[in-house]
Amino acid sequence: MGRAFEFRKARKLKRWGAMSRTFTRIGKDIVIAVKESGPDPDTNSRLRAVMQNAKAANMPKDNIERAIKRASDKSLGDFKETLFEGYAPHGIAVLVETATDNNNRTVANVRSYFNKCDGNLGTSGSVEFMFEHTCNFRLNKEGLDAEELELELIDYGAEEVFEDEDGMMVYGGFSDYGALQKYFEENNIEILSSGFERIPTTTKELTEAEQEDVNKLLEKLEEDDDVQNVFHTMA
Template structure:
């Protein structure tokens, strides 16, 4: 019984850690959106989208409001969005989106993770060409009246990929330049969106044996845990 309790407790703390990291990341996105477009979601579509993403993962309302207030504090330094590139072990390309108020700290931490994980931090442009920036929308399939008919409409607004994830959500992807147009269409149609965000998709992939893939994923996990890191993308399959 004691062993079972310890396992459950470890899983619970891991879940809390993931949730805390998610809330921190969304809080930064809210602050950046407010700095760029103002605190009113009605007049700031980026902020409106991020707040919807935050609600979809049950981020408390008071934390959302606190992030908006922090962004309006003129004495508080703004976050800088910086993309870093690197190679994980066995030549796997890695792209890291960060939001930081101290780039010197951020790059030092990232270099440490890469060095300890058997990879290397690379110069700008080294691996970015291996990724394509796209817009991704996650829709609640069970709330859609006619998914097949919707698919035809979405094509007119820039949809390039259409699929379903393991949880039964519909995944819609557009070219990045069509992201805003698609977001506006879904809002006008009142189509329930679980999450909407720009992402990077690898244009070529690497397949590795299980033990080598595990080394890559361990490095990715270390990168994702850093407070300055927002998203990590790689081309391992």
């Protein structure tokens, strides 16, 4: 198994906490997708993907439809996607993906979390190079064979294919998302969920006490409603 398998295995143990927060973050994804390419999932591949993720998270259908309708309202402001980079204590690199309608608030909050937890908010490009930006798909594994599927998908950008208890997982490069999504849809392979992750190219081992120092920062970041995802290099 490769790095994507190990990364997923570790992250599965720590998902978004409260369901209400999960729905809030998916709701933002819906708004961003609709503002970008319209409210029709048949012609908006990003919206189709978000709707699949909403279903996988057990978000009620009414909530999804309301979010799409609300996002179609021209008076609703846009969410700006911003990436923050910095260091937690003990030299752990941290990437923070946010989606916000008030960038000044988000910048102030993220900076305060780093400062209060003995970290340092860095400049653009300061740690992003330490992570590989990937796309991923979780498929209905019924009738699929990992080795055969991997051979089929090499030309579409797949880098790692493996089976786990949640389904058949496919990882590829960030820019290969569209080609892989199109292949699955054209071949009637059911996509259960999909998304993007930043896998650290190297990780750092810490003592239990040092891990607690880093986790204080990670928890503050993950509890912020403007934060969509947090990635780090702690082993």
